[in-house]
Amino acid sequence: MTAFIIRRLLQAVLVMLVVALIAFLMFRFVGDPINQMVGIETTPEQREALRVRLGLRDPILVQLARFIWNAAQFNFGTSYQFKQPVSEMILQRMPATLELSMVSAIFALIVGIPMGVYTGIRREAWLSKLFLTVSLVGISLPPFLIGILLIFIFAVNLQILPSFGRGQVVDLGFWSTGLLTVSGLKALILPAITLGLFQLTLIMRLVRSEMLEVLRTDYIKFARARGLTERAVNFGHALKNTMIPVITVTGLQLGSIIAFAIITETVFQWPGMGLLFLQSVQNVDIPIMAAYLMLIAFLFVVINLIVDILYTVVDPRVRLDGGAAV
Amino acid sequence: MSDPLLQVRDLVVEFPTRRGTLTAVDKVSFDIAPGEVLGVVGESGAGKSLTGTAIINLLEPPGRIGGGEVILQGERIDNLPQEEMRKIRGKRIGMVFQDPLTSLNPLYTIGEQLTETIQTHMKLTDAAARIRAIELLSEVGIPAPESRIDAYPHQFSGGMRQRVVIALALAANPVLVLADEPTTALDVSVQAQIIALLKKTCAEHGAAVMLITHDMGVIAETADRVAVMYAGRIVEIGPVREVIKNAKHPYTDGLMASIPSLTHEAERLAQIEGSMPRLTAIPDGCAFHPRCPQAFDRCRRERPELLDADTTQAACWLYAKEEAVT
Ligand SMILES: Nc1ncnc2c1ncn2[C@@H]1O[C@H](COP(=O)(O)OP(=O)(O)O)[C@@H](O)[C@H]1O
Ligand code: SF4
Numbered sequence: 001m002t003a004f005i006i007r008r009l010l011q012a013v014l015v016m017l018v019v020a021l022i023a024f025l026m027f028r029f030v031g032d033p034i035n036q037m038v039g040i041e042t043t044p045e046q047r048e049a050l051r052v053r054l055g056l057r058d059p060i061l062v063q064l065a066r067f068i069w070n071a072a073q074f075n076f077g078t079s080y081q082f083k084q085p086v087s088e089m090i091l092q093r094m095p096a097t098l099e100l101s102m103v104s105a106i107f108a109l110i111v112g113i114p115m116g117v118y119t120g121i122r123r124e125a126w127l128s129k130l131f132l133t134v135s136l137v138g139i140s141l142p143p144f145l146i147g148i149l150l151i152f153i154f155a156v157n158l159q160i161l162p163s164f165g166r167g168q169v170v171d172l173g174f175w176s177t178g179l180l181t182v183s184g185l186k187a188l189i190l191p192a193i194t195l196g197l198f199q200l201t202l203i204m205r206l207v208r209s210e211m212l213e214v215l216r217t218d219y220i221k222f223a224r225a226r227g228l229t230e231r232a233v234n235f236g237h238a239l240k241n242t243m244i245p246v247i248t249v250t251g252l253q254l255g256s257i258i259a260f261a262i263i264t265e266t267v268f269q270w271p272g273m274g275l276l277f278l279q280s281v282q283n284v285d286i287p288i289m290a291a292y293l294m295l296i297a298f299l300f301v302v303i304n305l306i307v308d309i310l311y312t313v314v315d316p317r318v319r320l321d322g323g324a325a326v
Numbered sequence: 327m328s329d330p331l332l333q334v335r336d337l338v339v340e341f342p343t344r345r346g347t348l349t350a351v352d353k354v355s356f357d358i359a360p361g362e363v364l365g366v367v368g369e370s371g372a373g374k375s376l377t378g379t380a381i382i383n384l385l386e387p388p389g390r391i392g393g394g395e396v397i398l399q400g401e402r403i404d405n406l407p408q409e410e411m412r413k414i415r416g417k418r419i420g421m422v423f424q425d426p427l428t429s430l431n432p433l434y435t436i437g438e439q440l441t442e443t444i445q446t447h448m449k450l451t452d453a454a455a456r457i458r459a460i461e462l463l464s465e466v467g468i469p470a471p472e473s474r475i476d477a478y479p480h481q482f483s484g485g486m487r488q489r490v491v492i493a494l495a496l497a498a499n500p501v502l503v504l505a506d507e508p509t510t511a512l513d514v515s516v517q518a519q520i521i522a523l524l525k526k527t528c529a530e531h532g533a534a535v536m537l538i539t540h541d542m543g544v545i546a547e548t549a550d551r552v553a554v555m556y557a558g559r560i561v562e563i564g565p566v567r568e569v570i571k572n573a574k575h576p577y578t579d580g581l582m583a584s585i586p587s588l589t590h591e592a593e594r595l596a597q598i599e600g601s602m603p604r605l606t607a608i609p610d611g612c613a614f615h616p617r618c619p620q621a622f623d624r625c626r627r628e629r630p631e632l633l634d635a636d637t638t639q640a641a642c643w644l645y646a647k648e649e650a651v652t
């Protein structure tokens with residue numbers, strides 16, 4: 001088990017190094033950082049001095065090592081545009097993105113799994129067919145369109161939910177949360193649905209097809225032959241066996257949710273990292289872009305690690321310390 | 327003779343298809359006495375499994391019972407509501423499937439699966455159910471049951487898993503156990519042990535057994551009576567010694583002759599020519615007539631019912647009493 005975790009950690013470090021290399025190349029080859037920092041009136045001599053001072057004349061490997069060393073401490077320098085430390089700016093906006101992403105993911109799971117189970121068990125029910133049809137819409141409509149549609153209905157027409165912003169937030173010192181105020185919660189509803197809808201349909205379809213698969217297995221037939229109740233068979237035996245793929249997909253999707261929050265944050269003017277990233281792209285603000293890239297990669301890696309560990313919790317066969325056969 | 331434990335009367339299992347209804351089990355009738363072991367033999371596809379599955383009412387759609395009656399201890403059970411039938415499964419009729427590797431849910435310990443089954447059918451506390459589970463495991467010959475009870479299925483060998491499956495089938499003291507090829511998937515070296523164990527434990531629990539197999543050797547050693555199936559019908563049924571030594575039906579005769587260990591007269595009939603017909607092309611009259619060395623005119627026109635043939639009953643016109651032959 002420990003060997004397994006250590007191996008996974010080494011893989012994670014490798015992935016992060018590759019991403020760091022990409023971020024570094026971005027620094028080197030996209031635009032000229034000096035141009036971004038100084039005005040047109042700066043003389044070539046002053047520019048050269050700045051270049052040397054920033055280490056841009058050092059050998060490239062030295063620069064790369066320095067970049068990785070700084071990145072490991074989440075230090076990406078100063079934003080070209082805002083003249084503020086990038087790490088500070090990102091950390092300020094991270095709670096908004098993470099809260100939105102988590103709530104979306106939980107929404108997708110809590111609604112998607114029961115819908116998947118229902119459509120898997122009651123294949124012929126009209127409600128199942130309705131769910132499947134509606135889920136097609138969820139998969140095929142782009143999120144920004146869904147967001148705009150929701151704003152139109154609930155913010156413009158019914159006027160019961162806000163159309164932008166995060167509402168009132170409470171500052172906990174290290175974290176600013178919108179989960180503790182009514183306006184914060186209300187502001188969360190539409191963006192969370194917009195962001196989670198795709199994942200919801202994905203999870204529903206996944207759970208459904210896994211249920212159909214599992215319900216055909218011998219151990220389900222045997223569970224029935226033992227006289228277990230439908231509930232015990234469906235939820236105790238079948239559903240639990242669908243959880244491995246659901247955990248995998250949810251884990252991977254959580255990464256995408258955080259990454260795709262960019263679009264939802266833009267539609268709802270949600271003050272998160274995604275919105276910041278989009279602005280930084282427009283302004284070729286490389287430090288922010290690099291930091292965002294590294295952070296998202298880091299989240300992906302961490303989530304994957306957690307998924308791998310969860311496997312061993314759900315499935316005894318993956319536990320590597322399992323006993324031998326008799 | 328005491329009242330039969332199970333009576334099967336004209337049981338029909340059919341599959342509706344686009345090109346008409348396929349009849350896979352065609353008017354099968356037999357009784358099982360309390361505590362008796364009835365062997366059911368026949369080539370693969372003869373309808374043995376479907377007969378068993380129909381008795382316990384777990385046919386998978388589109389398969390369905392197309393007619394007949396199943397009577398357990400005087401009570402008709404083929405038309406019970408699902409919930410009533412569920413209470414009979416495991417409680418009064420236990421089942422052992424072919425492949426122990428796939429019969430057990432991989433995600434639960436064998437103790438969890440046992441206590442779950444016990445508590446579904448008996449009002450026992452967790453502690454009492456666990457004690458019973460340990461007793462059952464020790465009965466079926468699992469070494470160190472107190473510790474093995476918390477192991478997962480993958481930690482057992484195939485033979486050991488089939489012992490667990492037998493314990494599960496007997497968990498609530500059923501009066502009848504349906505065992506569908508319980509050793510076919512096992513290593514040859516453990517097959518005899520498992521059959522002996524099945525016979526012994528069922529006898530101790532006072533359960534009758536319907537033992538489905540295509541292994542005549544197993545039947546010869548285990549069964550009290552034997553039913554021979556061919557193309558969805560019972561062609562001969564009678565005491566096991568009579569059927570083996572003194573088969574009346576030409577098909578049984580050929581079947582027995584093809585088993586070297588059962589016949590010491592090497593010059594007897596060799597393998598029967600041809601193969602069993604598909605469901606879509608079952609011949610009129612006696613389904614065996616295209617392969618039967620003794621077929622005559624009537625065989626091609628009329629279907630023979632089971633007729634008294636001295637010590638057994640055989641579905642063959644050779645045993646028609648001197649009635650008016652058309
Ligand atoms: N779902 C199905 N649709 C059509 N035919 C089926 C289906 N399931 C089983 N059968 C047919 O029923 C017949 C009897 O099957 P089965 O009872 O499993 O045979 P056995 O156990 O004697 O080998 C076989 O010919 C098989 O092809
Ligand atoms: S009925 Fe005729 S064809 Fe069928 S087994 Fe008897 S003799 Fe052979």
Ligand SMILES: [Mg+2]
Pocket residue numbers: 371374375376506507
């Ligand atoms: Mg079979």
